[in-house]
Amino acid sequence: MQLIIQSVQVSFLAMGVIFLVLGVLIWVIRVLVHFLPYSAEPAPAPKASAPAAAAGSSQDEDHLAAIHAALAHHLGKSPQDIHIVNITSQ
């Protein structure tokens, strides 16, 4: 019986320590996020000398990747399961 009482005491103490440690971590994260907020990286400046066709192709690829990721997220599927075969601009 004594051992069971000890185990109950250990359980309460240990749960308290776990909540305390993880509580401190929450506070640390909040401080970090407050002082170092996310800021999107600035888009690279377009190169004046780049050929128009190549720039368009790169932009299309970016659009395609974004559509691919959004579709996969929406359908709850792996991006590998989705194949975009054609995009027609209007």
Place this chain on the structure above:
Amino acid sequence: MDFSFQEALNKILHSTGFVAIEPGQGVMIVISLVLLYLAIWKKFEPLLLLPIGFGCLLANLPLSMMANTHEGGLFNIFYFGVKHEILPPLIFLGVGALTDFGPLLANPSTLMLGAAAQIGVYTTLIGAVALGFNLQEASAIGIIGGADGPTSIFLAAKLAPHLLGPIAVAAYSYMSLVPLIQPPIMRLLTTEKERQVRMEQLKPISQTVKIIFPIASTLIVVLMLPGVAPLLGMFMLGNLFRECGVTARLHDTSQTHLINIVTILLALAVGSSMTAETFLTFETIKIIVLGLLAFCFATAGGVVFGKIMYIISKGKVNPLIGSAGVSAVPMAARVSQKVGQESDKSNFLLMHAMGPNVAGVIGSAVAAGVFISLFGSGAEGSGHAALETLQTLTASLGQ
């Protein structure tokens, strides 16, 4: 030297394992074959149960000298990595390299779900003591509820090495059964309305925060609980490899080749500890039952705390993500997603559940650290092996 054909034949026959096999070894061979079956055909944690099963098979073949206790045997050397706390922390290094703290950093309050799910550890601790285990053994059994294989092995090797085999098998078997164990408990403890809660999209986190977090958390947690240093330190180092952006090769090695190699060594070492003398006992049956209870209570603890967060946040938190606080990355998070989609097909909880899931890894490592502080070999002395070594050195210098 005279040798008759008959004598030679007799000698060869008596040197085979068939003559030396004992009933207990026969039973253990059957158990190892069951583990292999579960791993290969039922796909229960095959990456671990297969080498554990094969290690068990080899260890129980008579005269093979492959049990972890056979001095100089191959698995005796592998077992050094478990006994001396090398292999589980290296697994944690790889897990850290695979872990994205983004969802946790975006919603830090989910760390509390990882803490709440540890209730399974402590209810099992009390249950194990009630069933006749001492506090050290009960702690090693209780940590099964953390649903973290390397942590279970780490703690069992430290506090109850004679129970390592059953604890490891129970931990990994139940981890593979998470998709079967958790959903009924989740459905039982939540209402349809709660399960349909859609959570806000997570905010992006700056890369600098992702880099500072593993360093800051190592500093704070290890200063608070030194016993957790091997596990949490390696976990955070692996994550730092991932996030810092200047150690691509180390990150790549940690998350692929290193973790695979260490998994093979660790699982074989654990399998080799499953001999008839240590495994075929009534204690094993108790551990298997307690392990299941640990998983159930851990899931319930997470979901109940999720409900508390649901109330406090005025319906913004889906309580289903609480069940992911049991670690078992990423399977527990997938279960939250699956059960959530049963109520609302277009609800995506996966990324929200990854926060408590990662918190569960930290929570179970902290729970192990608390046990080491209380019951570890250094607990009665200075509290830490490194400090004890330092004290011994100081004493010897003073003489």
